[in-house]
Amino acid sequence: MAVTGPHPANVPTLPAHTDPDTDRVMDSGLLHELSYAFGGPFHFLLPHRFDTNLTAFRAVLDDAGVTGQVYYAKKANKAAVWMERCAAHHAGVDTASAPELRAALGHGVRGADIVVTGPAKSTELLRLAAHQGCLVAVDSLDELDLLVTLALTGTARPARLLLRRLPPAQPHSRFGLTAAEVATALDRCVRAGDAVRMEGFSFHLSGYATRPRADLAGELVAHCLRARELGLRADRISIGGGFAVDYSSAGHWHTFLDGQRPEHYHAHKTFEPDGFYPYHSPVAGADALRAILDTVPEGARTSLAGLLKETGTMLMTEPGRALLDGAGASVFCVQGVKERDGYRILTVDGTSLSLSEQWFNSEYLPDPYLVTAAGRARGGAEAHPACVGGASCLEPDLLTWRKVPFPARPRIGDLLVYPNTAGYQMDSNESSFHDLPLPPKVVVDRLGDRPRWRLDRHPAC
Numbered sequence: 001m002a003v004t005g006p007h008p009a010n011v012p013t014l015p016a017h018t019d020p021d022t023d024r025v026m027d028s029g030l031l032h033e034l035s036y037a038f039g040g041p042f043h044f045l046l047p048h049r050f051d052t053n054l055t056a057f058r059a060v061l062d063d064a065g066v067t068g069q070v071y072y073a074k075k076a077n078k079a080a081v082w083m084e085r086c087a088a089h090h091a092g093v094d095t096a097s098a099p100e101l102r103a104a105l106g107h108g109v110r111g112a113d114i115v116v117t118g119p120a121k122s123t124e125l126l127r128l129a130a131h132q133g134c135l136v137a138v139d140s141l142d143e144l145d146l147l148v149t150l151a152l153t154g155t156a157r158p159a160r161l162l163l164r165r166l167p168p169a170q171p172h173s174r175f176g177l178t179a180a181e182v183a184t185a186l187d188r189c190v191r192a193g194d195a196v197r198m199e200g201f202s203f204h205l206s207g208y209a210t211r212p213r214a215d216l217a218g219e220l221v222a223h224c225l226r227a228r229e230l231g232l233r234a235d236r237i238s239i240g241g242g243f244a245v246d247y248s249s250a251g252h253w254h255t256f257l258d259g260q261r262p263e264h265y266h267a268h269k270t271f272e273p274d275g276f277y278p279y280h281s282p283v284a285g286a287d288a289l290r291a292i293l294d295t296v297p298e299g300a301r302t303s304l305a306g307l308l309k310e311t312g313t314m315l316m317t318e319p320g321r322a323l324l325d326g327a328g329a330s331v332f333c334v335q336g337v338k339e340r341d342g343y344r345i346l347t348v349d350g351t352s353l354s355l356s357e358q359w360f361n362s363e364y365l366p367d368p369y370l371v372t373a374a375g376r377a378r379g380g381a382e383a384h385p386a387c388v389g390g391a392s393c394l395e396p397d398l399l400t401w402r403k404v405p406f407p408a409r410p411r412i413g414d415l416l417v418y419p420n421t422a423g424y425q426m427d428s429n430e431s432s433f434h435d436l437p438l439p440p441k442v443v444v445d446r447l448g449d450r451p452r453w454r455l456d457r458h459p460a461c
């Protein structure tokens with residue numbers, strides 16, 4: 001049965017951008033040692049890359065002369081090390097549950113640097129947020145009333161809040177306040193007097209386009225000006241997250257999309273091309289923030305940066321995925337290899353729960369690396385296509401349905417390294433299915449010939 005072939009141009013491949021830090025870890029021999037030590041899959045984290053991304057966001061604000069704060073959206077990855085980095089750099093954190101808020105506080109982030117988002121927040125979460133002086137993005141009138149009551153009856157006064165706007169361009173969003181509700185909310189904030197400190201407005205948009213963010217930001221600045229006329233503070237806006245990550249080159253991405261067909265996937269599985277994350281973005285990360293600031297919002301005379309400065313309005317951003325770009329990877333060991341007609345089925349020692357894209361009817365597409373005991377497999381003349389299944393009894397538990405054209409024949413004991421997985425892939429959906437332990441996270445504090453590592457301090461590890 002032929003399971004190899006010359007590297008045919010039509011086998012879809014999506015190489016991630018070359019990443020020297022990930023390459024150094026893969027070439028250090030550390031991963032095989034850790035795989036042996038843990039006896040299962042694990043993730044490694046590169047905190048210096050988080051620092052670099054944070055610095056880039058801050059530099060964009062500085063260059064534009066805009067006063068702002070970056071809040072790391074904690075939902076993107078549970079590791080404690082990101083909180084530690086935020087605390088060390090006086091960065092903010094965006095939390096959306098009481099445990100997330102407690103984790104941020106517990107790892108040294110000040111309440112004043114925390115924003116609390118998410119819908120229908122529990123009384124426990126609102127009380128804790130008010131008590132710790134966190135900024136609450138209010139999502140509904142009920143929530144506003146509850147927060148006001150807590151502020152009036154508790155010791156924490158005033159309760160700091162933003163009003164979250166339902167995006168007019170995404171009217172089916174279940175988040176945020178309609179225009180009429182904003183008017184009612186402003187009235188209630190005025191009536192609440194000293195019990196609340198209404199600091200401005202917020203939104204979070206689906207998708208990654210920059211223009212709609214600039215347009216809505218412009219609208220929120222106008223809301224701030226009206227709120228100030230009512231005697232409210234309203235000196236900041238939050239434009240949420242949604243700064244794209246650029247995983248692969250334009251050429252690779254478009255060739256991939258044009259070339260992929262059902263026969264390139266195990267069981268002829270099909271995915272809607274527009275259901276894939278846009279793995280190439282010409283404008284990504286901090287550059288997307290720069291583009292937003294440079295855009296003249298609809299109806300305005302000046303760029304968003306100019307508008308913010310003219311009106312003395314501070315800009316809050318809540319990037320999750322973009323702060324984690326390049327900051328981690330996921331490692332699985334090949335535990336079984338089956339031959340099929342023209343390809344192989346690899347079974348690894350973990351499950352697709354550690355690569356969440358599958359749980360959104362999609363697939364994490366950047367090619368995994370094959371790392372043998374002798375080192376990284378390099379491109380040869382032959383392709384060795386294989387899909388990747390999880391060690392579970394579930395038929396659909398595949399980490400990769402696509403028949404990835406590996407550069408060498410994968411064998412039991414080899415490692416598969418999925419690159420750039422820190423943003424939403426590694427732990428959003430993990431559970432201890434089959435009583436398997438949650439994959440530990442290893443923090444690589446120092447690169448070099450012998451990388452220094454430690455376990456992350458999140459309790460799940």
Ligand SMILES: Cc1ncc(COP(=O)(O)O)c(C=O)c1O
Pocket residue numbers: 073076094117118203204240241242243318319320321322
């Ligand atoms: C309110 C809010 N802020 C920030 C984010 C982070 O988005 P991203 O990771 O795409 O930057 C999200 C994601 O759902 C969100 O809902």
